[in-house]
Amino acid sequence: MRLLVATTNPGKLREIASLLADAPVALVTLTDLPHIEEPEETGLTFQENARLKAIHYAGRSGMVTVAEDSGLSIDALGGEPGVRSARFLRPDAPYPERFAEILSRLSGPPGQNRAARFVCAVAVAHGDTILFETTGTVEGEIADAPRGTRGFGYDPIFYYPPYGSTLAEVTEEAKLHVAHRGQAFRALADWLRERP
Numbered sequence: 001m002r003l004l005v006a007t008t009n010p011g012k013l014r015e016i017a018s019l020l021a022d023a024p025v026a027l028v029t030l031t032d033l034p035h036i037e038e039p040e041e042t043g044l045t046f047q048e049n050a051r052l053k054a055i056h057y058a059g060r061s062g063m064v065t066v067a068e069d070s071g072l073s074i075d076a077l078g079g080e081p082g083v084r085s086a087r088f089l090r091p092d093a094p095y096p097e098r099f100a101e102i103l104s105r106l107s108g109p110p111g112q113n114r115a116a117r118f119v120c121a122v123a124v125a126h127g128d129t130i131l132f133e134t135t136g137t138v139e140g141e142i143a144d145a146p147r148g149t150r151g152f153g154y155d156p157i158f159y160y161p162p163y164g165s166t167l168a169e170v171t172e173e174a175k176l177h178v179a180h181r182g183q184a185f186r187a188l189a190d191w192l193r194e195r196p
């Protein structure tokens with residue numbers, strides 16, 4: 001079966017391709033279908049946005065389509081940036097600027113709560129029908145300062161205590177082993193293998 005991976009984010013696409021490498025599907029990407037416009041992400045939750053994107057691209061491509069919505073949720077900021085992670089400050093804001101803003105908002109008294117999590121909601125659609133959904137989450141903390149050059153997005157400020165480092169300091173394999181997208185796409189790979 002062909003599966004459209006509907007993301008415009010190259011960091012996500014690299015990780016998803018690696019996670020689905022052994023799944024019984026031939027991956028198609030949006031670069032193969034450049035005429036499809038992006039949907040507006042109006043959902044209030046990661047799951048709503050994942051569904052909305054999957055149905056949008058499935059309808060326009062005629063293909064079974066997987067989409068995911070993901071982001072960083074910081075407890076002390078009331079869950080921000082959350083579903084607005086890609087647009088935090090402004091859509092084209094450089095990540096160092098975003099890190100500085102987040103770190104300054106968390107520069108409270110010592111001992112302040114720095115708990116955060118990455119969430120990845122996945123939805124598979126064919127036409128208007130959602131065939132499969134799952135969500136992966138990884139718990140961590142906002143680091144005191146950005147560290148590491150691997151990964152993408154907010155990885156340099158996401159400290160993962162069991163590794164004693166940020167997710168930008170470890171290999172992609174080590175990140176995917178524990179992180180939100182790894183969990184969600186391994187569940188999708190299992191589902192793809194079990195389908196009749």
Ligand code: ITT
Nearest residue numbers: 007008009068069070071072085086152153154155
């Ligand atoms: P698509 O909607 O086209 O898939 P997008 O980047 O706009 O691409 P989202 O709306 O789901 O996707 O935003 C996700 C943002 O959350 C992403 O741009 C990063 O800033 C952040 N993010 C998600 N997963 C991440 C990860 O594994 N590491 C670091 N940051 C991540």
